[in-house]
Amino acid sequence: MTVAALYDARAREGRLAPDPGQRATLPALDRLRTDLLQPPRRSLFRKPRPVRGLYLWGDVGRGKSMLMDLALQSMGEAVPTRRQHFHAFMQWVQAALARARQTGTDDAILPVADEIAATARLLALDEMQVTDIADAMILGRLFQRLWSQGVTLLTTSNRPPFDLYKDGLNRALFLPFIAMIEAECDVVELASPTDHRQGRLQGAPRYFCPVDAASRAAMAAIWADLTGGQAQPTTLRVYGRDVEIPAFHDGCARATFYDLCGRPLGPADYLALAAAARVLLIDEIPRLGSENFNQARRFVTLIDALYEARVTLIAAAAAPPDRLYVEGEGSFEFARTASRLMEMQAADWGRLADAPDAQ
Incomplete structure (x- = not known):
């Protein structure tokens, strides 16, 4: 069942109040669903390119997390998915990097990214908000590796990509990650006046x-x-x-x-x-x-x-x-x-x- 069909079913059941702003995002979510349900194009020589992702942003209370979960429900188990709150994900990444460094590896980010890619074709991160310089410095290289391994990103945020880590220390070093998000994902605003x-x-x-x-x-x-x-x-x-x-x-x-x-x-x-x-x-x-x-x-x-x-x-x-x-x-x-x-x-x-x- 498509994301739009699930949304309409919930509206009929009274489980959600239909919202024009939410409804306007459904084609982008269904595009993501359709692309991910297609088998990846494999090559003997390199990893498949990831399906173009989706960065869904808007003010809080607009239903972004609910829409993300509807999209994941619509795909079921057909798409290997890892869904986490962004802060919890970064805690896990920091701990995984510490473990990788203990093995003496030259670049701890590579095995951490590969561990994620081994089990998830879709990485769904709720409420992306970058406030810490340690996280900011990791994200660019981490996601560069994830995208090279064929992982697709679906994320929600209260901010558009360019406002991530706004006024943060050494923000210029973070800007390439913003450019990568915009290159790898459709950026869609959930524009609704209703909280x-x-x-x-x-x-x-x-x-x-x-x-x-x-x-x-x-x-x-x-x-x-x-x-x-x-x-x-x-x-x-x-x-x-x-x-x-x-x-x-x-x-x-x-x-x-x-x-x-x-x-x-x-x-x-x-x-x-x-x-x-x-x-x-x-x-x-x-x-x-x-x-x-x-x-x-x-x-x-x-x-x-x-x-x-x-x-x-x-x-x-x-x-x-x-x-x-x-x-x-x-x-x-x-x-x-x-x-x-x-x-x-x-x-x-x-x-x-x-x-x-x-x-």
């Missing part, structure tokens, strides 16, 4: 207290609705350090207060999270005071980063914002954070409210 995920949140509560069975169930229901059970742990690379996010899917992140504020994270880490996540769920926010003063300071920094980036915040806390931090050093300064927490509960809060088509 389907944001629509699910309209009018719904965004701040739950106290932290009890009812609030945990409400948070779990929102998360299931936003992610469809497809979230996975991910890692943000910030100046060469790893910031672990326990659950992430299509711009939605979820973590506990202690994941984000119980560890020695700083402004750069929170800015990276605010850039990566359109929606953030924070569980188990405790009362704040002198006994957890350092955690409270980090929480203030985190909320400032989320507020400035207009991230939609869903939270479960021990008390309402104006009662979270009521005494001790820092309680007076926390008044601004409490005010921001209350403002962020508004139904129209979030980046969508700033978009030209949001009115």
Whole structure:
């Protein structure tokens, strides 16, 4: 069944709301499907050229991950495929490179790329976002080898290729990879004014207290609705350090207060999270005071980063914002954070409210 047929079937069943922007991408996905279902042209002397890939980009919440999964479903087991979130894939690559170097090989990238090519004709990477210089320096040579081995790339991203690793250190060294993406893939924008995920949140509560069975169930229901059970742990690379996010899917992140504020994270880490996540769920926010003063300071920094980036915040806390931090050093300064927490509960809060088509 074609991708378009699967899409229409889901629409008839009420499993998705038809979207003209999504529908406009279906011919490109079906072109990819048709090409991959053809047997590769083999030669005794060289690997077959890969099928031209697809780079699908657009704002978060537009359904890119869903469309990728529809394309993979339409091909079934006929096309050997490796599907991973981009950050998880790069973690695996970094670990595989370390193992390869231990063998004394002169070029660790070659065996790593060949290991991927041995099992996958299609590499499907969700949410490509390059923020770390180590990843940026690897990607060009890695994919040059993968394409030479006949591997096709299907990827989604919130950015067009030219905006990858934007303002990154030594970005000039990354530009050849961008040129390779544009040479090897059709670049297709999913242009839709509708953030389907944001629509699910309209009018719904965004701040739950106290932290009890009812609030945990409400948070779990929102998360299931936003992610469809497809979230996975991910890692943000910030100046060469790893910031672990326990659950992430299509711009939605979820973590506990202690994941984000119980560890020695700083402004750069929170800015990276605010850039990566359109929606953030924070569980188990405790009362704040002198006994957890350092955690409270980090929480203030985190909320400032989320507020400035207009991230939609869903939270479960021990008390309402104006009662979270009521005494001790820092309680007076926390008044601004409490005010921001209350403002962020508004139904129209979030980046969508700033978009030209949001009115």
